[in-house]
Amino acid sequence: MTLMVPAVNVAALKDTTLLNMGIFALFVAVTMVIVFRASRNNKTAADYYAAGRSFTGSQNGTAIAGDYLSAASFLGITGAIAINGYDGFMYSIGFLVAWLVALLLVAELLRNTGKFTMADVLSFRLKQRPVRIAAAISTLAVCFFYLLAQMAGAGSLISLLLGISDWGGQALVIIVVGVLMIMYVLIGGMKGTTWVQIIKAMLLIAGAAVMTFWVLAIYGFNLSDLLGGAAETAKNPAVLNPGLQYGKSDTSKLDFMSLGLALVLGTAALPHVLMRFYTVPTAKDARKSVVWSIWLIGIFYLFTLVLGYGAAALVGADTIKSAPGGVNSAAPLLAFHLGGPLLLGFISAVAFATILAVVAGLTITAAASFAHDIYANVLAKGKADADTEVKVARRTVVVIGLLAIAGGIFANGQNVAFLVALAFAVAASANLPTILYSLFWRRFTTQGALWSMYGGLSAAIILIALSPVVSGAKTSMIPGANFAVFPLSNPGIVSIPLAFFLGWLGTVLDKRKEDVTKQAEMEVRSLTGVGAEKATNH
């Protein structure tokens, strides 16, 4: 068996640091040039937030895939499958099936009703100020959780590449990532980040395809043999069966359900994904982009199955767990095993770019939400001119960048896919009920929206704070303390139904009726696309 599985020498990684960094620096330089060129046409708010609505369906679909295939998908899922076997596969399936909610119920209707942000749609026929503020707060919260995950991924990856395992060194790495990201967003706006997403999505999918092909070739293109190899290296045939991670007790089984619920309902409520539907000229293009991204994402997740079991078979769970970067280092270690420092350098640069691009996408969403929803529409009461709004957005980018850096240093070391699943739970609880109700339920009122958004958001966040994620377990963020009174690590199974219930209750108890004319307008606009802002020509 030792013959079949030559050990990956983690210490040897340090010798290739220069090469890794060289490939990475090249990528950054090339994308910076693209961002700079793309940004020369950023004139209006629609340019900055929605890239002038000038992207085609397939370009935007690739960018959506780039946004969605974050460090969680590549590093997190590969690691989860490598360590926990079948239970890690659940992430791939949940993350993919979730797109059907976005495709069937949300994408096109949203494109037809809004302009820049999620709040545009939610506040369309309800009272502007309170709903906008609530939507902006939940957007900021979801983006923050998502950013934590990406930053944790960056920390893992670089600590592996540079062999940095001390806290200060990893913190420095996270600061560098944060500063780079702020520069991308400040210079490029939505158009620049969209181009970065497109390039990165293609490189990521190509890199994963090469590795998948390689792993399959080692096993004679026989999936069964690969699975057998994984079971043999793990010395545990149960890696091929469900339940290795979540089958231990009734509580953990419930946790699995909760994760499944959060994954499938989260995607259609992620503000940075919703905002991508505005970068295309029509609803038909929004549909095309979702279809395109479903194909890219689906194929990529099939790759992760092979990569995860490949890492389990060729690298081994014990080596992965003890490497700097821990569970998130499965994919880079597999690359090192297959193609040595060169492939590792390429894959790491792609993974790093992935994090950078996703962080940029999240930051611009959060900045747009603050500048457009809170500043322009609430503080300035709709009287701010577009220039000031973009200026506020740019300043927000800097603030959010700094917050993300601080949070990332804190969340360092957690599995990235798991952290992203928390963001999904927060999004599904805070946003999805209100999105669906306001699109499909005529009677839905402002009170219902506010109860659902604030109720769902606070339930999700309070339950996470009181869960084993934060305290009471060896792997917690604060391992020393124990205030984990909520036993599940994902809050979805409680907070999502609660948010739907509160939306209903708030509406039926509301004595105020909403404007039926606005409801008619929203329904007609959402289904026909009448009056939706077209692409701007330059």
Next chain:
Amino acid sequence: MGHDAQETDAAAAVDFKEVQSTEQFKELRKRHRSFVFPMSIAFLLWYFAYVLLADYAVEFMSTKVWGNINIGLLLGLLQFVSTFAITGWYVSYSNRKLDPIASEIRHGIEGHEFDKHGNPVGGAAK
């Protein structure tokens, strides 16, 4: 109302309540909902059935079918297949049943308006 840019567009003066009450619009809404609602329920049920099986029927899911490939893996891969299939089905349904009627209504509302750049508004290419 915050929709400043939209209120200056071609659809600003439209009586949306009237459009909403037309038979044509009702038909569009019916066609849309009669597809997306049952389909959403169906794929969510299928997904949760899969999650429940993986969670509580471990032995069944671990049954080997061929070599090391078990029922759990096959059902998981079937989730991919069904997702791709529903996506394709929805696209063909919208192209055939939703888009023509939606653009008809849109043209009816927008009439022969032109946008800022002098292009016909809502001229969705077939």
